[in-house]
Amino acid sequence: MKRKDILGIKDLSKSEVNEILSTANAMRETIDRNERSTVLRGRTVATLFYENSTRTRNSFESAAKNLGATTMSISVAASSVQKGESLVDTGKTLDALKTDVIIIRHSVAGSPRLLAENVKASVINAGDGMNEHPSQAFLDALTAQRKFGSLAGKKIVIVGDVKHSRVARSDVLLFGMLGANVTVCAPYTLLPQGIDSMGCDVDSDFDRAIEGADIVLPLRLQLERMDQAFFSSREEYSYYYGVTQKRLAACADDYIVMHPGPINRDAEITGEVADGDHSVIEEQVTNGVAVRMAMLQLLTANVGGEL
């Protein structure tokens, strides 16, 4: 792959997307065989997280370790960032420490791009504001592909706080590229203006949207949005938009339920569904490591030629 950074699905070509997914699928098989690789021996991968995260950070770190890389974890609370160091200066410091790949999570959209433009290291976006979360979209797509094969013509419904969700944006773009029909569903307060321009259908009626769906993906409900008047109550939200066993009866026969986690049981999804036969939530976690291994290997293989 001839690129320095992975900042979002919107920058990637169809062939790059397929390269990442096929490499990730191979990585998943090495995980299942408990194999360790050393392709990243001597390389340093740093995680730079300006937002809290356990699962994404751990997933990237275990992906790096599975490939033999040294990992460095910059915890914002304990670093010079607290003393007012700018993102650009922090990036330059990581460059000087000979970091090969920086995994960044940031609450401000576009920050990974700012970092990438100012450092020599490769940059992977692990989530930026409401913009994108590409590795999450790849793990969702890999999980769906491993279930269905081709996603062409498959219907995916993304339900919940689409407005504030980077997962929703990356999924809309990636599943769209892979030929799936994507519908986003939420009350109008949680639907961003013009989301249909990204290539999806929009519906505020979940019972209608879910009809014939192959994939149902509820987004995590952020309860603090209630105070900002985006919805009225957890109870009313789950009544109209919760993923319940009853609603899932309208899906296609062989549907799957995904969730980016962490789950609010009985808010956006019932425990019964999350733990049920159609749930692939744990598969997603394993595939997350595979996808991140693929990203790291593809980026460093490219840069390695120049070293």
Add this chain to the structure above:
Amino acid sequence: MILLKNATVVNADGMCETDVLIDGETISHVTPNIECFGAEIIDCEGKLVFPGFIDMHCHLRDPGQTHKEDMESGTRAALAGGYTTVCCMPNTTPPLDNPAMMNYIRTRSAALDNADVYPIGCITRGQKGAELCEYGRMKEAGAIAVSDDGLPVSNGAVMLNALKYAKTFGLTVLSHSEDKSISGTGVVNAGENATVCGLRGIPKAAESAGIARDVLLAEEAGARLHVCHVSTAESVDIIRQAKKRGASVTCETCPHYFAATDDEILSYNTNAKINPPLRASDDVDAIIEGIADGTIDVIATDHAPHGFDEKNKEFDYAPFGTVGLETAFSVAYTRLVLTDAIKPTDLCRLMSAAPANILGLTDRGRIEAGARADIVIVDPDAEYTVDARTFKSKGKNSLFDGWRLNGQITDVFVKGERKTL
């Protein structure tokens, strides 16, 4: 004495081929074929000669934020852009909210002797939206208008009284009209591009609802209101209707609102982070229509210089604003005159005559015998690429950096004196 030969003089009410004689600080004659022994002759063949431009809305950052701009760099930037008079907004540190601060701006700019600078005083003390400033005393000390630019007066009753109190002293309120409760924490225009980029949107209604309120308050008070930097179709429409009702309302827009759309944010370019935000193309069309039909009276710059590192930040953390003094004329000439949306005479109205009229600067804004000799000569055929590094302004944060533009300022006279650009 200076004699401009073979000039194409552009006034708001017409263009003519003529000579212009400058005698001391004043234009003494505007008539063809002037012979004047001993005068310095400047051949203006092929050039356009405008009355010096007047910017009703810029930020000179002096005092207190002089790493961004100061009186010297700001007035040098003004001259480079053909501006002979600029009005600086009061959001300095401390804010321009008392007579002594007016005095500082007038004295300092007189000593520099670049462009003429008039301070705009605050509407409320410290721009806090509560207590009114001393409008009468500030006016005596040089204030040309009042504004709480950037921090609009949210309390409607305070705004109503501000309009009445300003009317008492013959001052115009320049209103950055915005309902901040609607803008929230938005950083770009709410719409498709904001959604695609994952940046928080500012709904258009934040501006138009603010303007609607302020227009109605001005009508209630029977006071004059000038609305700053109009950017949406709805805003233009509200002002158009108010003018039809006979309200004493004028307004301005800025080059970036008719020359650029919010496509500029797709690359997270923080120089495209401006308040009000860059809008979509239908709004840009409505702004151009408003300029052409006279609803929009003035083109102002909203020149907002910032330090490089302040803008080289995460999008949400970068401050709002683009510099504009050194590009406004060329952008307007290229995007409005050369596209046949307006004539050069309209550009004169928008950049010189109307601002002079609104601000009560009766000695300038036109080229005629007896007027103050504030003159700008432009080469309409010159084409160039904007290079922010060459700006006189300390602020290099230009939305227009790298743009190909037509029409270049060649000579500027302030009070009869030719300035080094």
